Amino acid sequence: MIRNTEPGRVEAVHRALVLLKLMAAQGSLSVTEAAKALDVNPSTAQRLLVTLVADDFAVQGERKRYEPGPAYGLGAVQPLRVRVRPFLERLFERVEETCHLAVLVGTEIHHLDGIEAVRTLRFGLRTGVRLPAHVTSAGKAMLAGLPREEVEARYQVAPRDLGKADLERLHQELALTRKRGIGSNFEESEPGVAAFAVALGAIDGEIAALSIAMPRARYGRGDREKFAAHLLRTAAEAREVLVR
Incomplete structure (x- = not known):
């Protein structure tokens, strides 16, 4: 008031x-x-x-x-979290599962924002959490948009505990991610999670992605295609406004 x-x-x-x-x-x-x-x-x-x-x-x-x-x-440029928030909300309304905004920092992803699903069995928020990029859907989606040489350079200079990626296997995963248009994660980052993500590209110098996560126990036939469609649609809407 x-x-x-x-x-x-x-x-x-x-x-x-x-x-x-x-x-x-x-x-x-x-x-x-x-x-x-x-x-x-x-x-x-x-x-x-x-x-x-x-x-x-x-x-x-x-x-x-x-x-x-x-x-x-x-x-004036608003913080990335604020600028992407309307599109994060759109994605959440479309899928009704936990959604996050993440950025790529070296070989890690940093979760900047999220909206938690209102369900008894749900995937909780990871806002503020950092994870190795190569085991997450958002990380794969963002790495897939980089040249092979840059991906390898990032892992060569990564701290030892973050650089334990099988690069040949990672490149195969990234090729599949480019073909599908989305990254996926089935219990790679933590037990019991199924997650999907799409890269937004570079927004004011930060490589960003939107992701959807749910308990693996609730993952069903056709969910990948449904989530992919919503992710790609929302990402296209966000890029039209945010990516210069």
Whole structure:
């Protein structure tokens, strides 16, 4: 809830700026959330959001949630986690399984963000966790986009505990990943997990990927094709906006 306590403040402008900051912090914002934050009627919040859309400071996503638009920040670069968050949310809505955003750092993947599935039997969040790239779906997806020479160079300089990859076998896996368009992981990173991922490419110098993870016990026939379709669709939408 906001109060007009500053003399001379234009309340409509202040409210619009509050909504911009909320969108940047959360990745996206609904009309209901905006109305609650401003302590106004939903119709008032919607008019403010529509105005931001008209001036390219916001865009409306497929779930009628509002996301930062191309004019937001006037050229300032937002953190990768914030920029990708709307697409992570889209992927989660489509698959209803635990989803993550990861980046490639050397021969590791770093999980920057995630949304956990609302199921009794589910794969938990790994936000903040680092894992060897060659045993994860996201790592394979990102490594598959690199030249063979760069992959080998990364493992040559990797710390000994991270460099224990069979490079010939890894190259075979990466070739399969390129053919399928997605990386996969069946209990390689940890017992009981089935995971799939797609690379987004380089976004402002960071190689990123979106992944889906679920308990292996719930993995069924046709899941690979279903998840691949959603991953490829979401990645294409993200690249259109984020990859320059």
